[in-house]
Amino acid sequence: MAKLRTLIVDDERLARLKLRRFLDEQPDVEIVGECGSGAEAVERIRAEQPDLIFLDIQMPGLDGFGVLREIRKREAGPERRGRVVFVTAHDEHAVRAFEVEALDYLLKPFDRARFQQTLDRVRRERRQSLDEKIAALLEKIDQPEPEAQLDRILVRSGGRMTFLKLREVDWIEADDNYVRLHAGRAAHLVRETLRGLEPRLDPRLFLRIHRSAIVNIEAIAEIRSLFHGDYDVLLRDGTALPVGRTWRDRLLQRMGDIGAQDLRRKERS
Numbered sequence: 001m002a003k004l005r006t007l008i009v010d011d012e013r014l015a016r017l018k019l020r021r022f023l024d025e026q027p028d029v030e031i032v033g034e035c036g037s038g039a040e041a042v043e044r045i046r047a048e049q050p051d052l053i054f055l056d057i058q059m060p061g062l063d064g065f066g067v068l069r070e071i072r073k074r075e076a077g078p079e080r081r082g083r084v085v086f087v088t089a090h091d092e093h094a095v096r097a098f099e100v101e102a103l104d105y106l107l108k109p110f111d112r113a114r115f116q117q118t119l120d121r122v123r124r125e126r127r128q129s130l131d132e133k134i135a136a137l138l139e140k141i142d143q144p145e146p147e148a149q150l151d152r153i154l155v156r157s158g159g160r161m162t163f164l165k166l167r168e169v170d171w172i173e174a175d176d177n178y179v180r181l182h183a184g185r186a187a188h189l190v191r192e193t194l195r196g197l198e199p200r201l202d203p204r205l206f207l208r209i210h211r212s213a214i215v216n217i218e219a220i221a222e223i224r225s226l227f228h229g230d231y232d233v234l235l236r237d238g239t240a241l242p243v244g245r246t247w248r249d250r251l252l253q254r255m256g257d258i259g260a261q262d263l264r265r266k267e268r269s
Helices: 013-024 038-049 064-074 091-099 112-140 194-200 245-268
Strands: 003-007 029-035 054-058 085-090 103-108 152-157 160-165 171-175 176-181 187-192 206-210 213-216 220-225 232-237 240-243
Touching: 003 038, 003 112, 003 240, 003 245, 029 038, 029 213, 038 054, 054 064, 085 112, 091 176, 103 112, 152 187, 171 194, 194 213, 206 240, 206 245, 213 240, 220 245, 232 245, 240 245
Parallel strands: 003 029, 003 054, 054 085, 085 103
Antiparallel strands: 152 160, 171 176, 171 213, 176 187, 206 213, 220 232, 232 240
16 A cells, blocks of 8 residues: 655644654655645645645644635545644644544644554554445446346245345345345345345435445434544444445435435425
């Protein structure tokens, strides 16, 4: 994996030196620059497109939050501006930092161990994003020809083969060369891959939310926002399922469209 191209933004010279010293110890990090002001940071972020930004919150003129506002005005999205770690001496900014989807929050004075925790989190998030992007790409390659949509599927139950209506399935889980159909308290193992089954499901009813999970939209009770821009869905039976970042925006848009349709129906009634 390529090195983490990292930008340091802090108006205090000693703070920049400390971050540089810690970063220089990391073999997979390349420092692409240092900035002493928010205005300078906006230009360097545009020019360098760093993977990681250590961003001080309190700076004269344009503060850390202001830097992000400027970048959002000019760039396509969070992937373009890089992962952000806020650095500050004041913990009252913590909640707001996570509201703008900062990856982590370093409270000054932090030590080497706390810094290492942050960098480990960055690495985990980076690997996860790459894995999901690869999974999404592989699914687009050599897609099978569209098949007739299924409304029921043959499952083994109590020594008998019976048909299960797909509308009764709450979610579908990948299990190597099988899928596990979760319907209420029952789970049925079927010899089929998630990739092979997905194009045969009714897209009005089923939605992919993770590389290993498809969910019945009607079974969703709640979508929960977690830290660092992650989400999960809570089903009516209490099951919590993680939402992969590759599929997050499509889920939120789909549920928003459903909410708007419900509102229009209520207005007409």
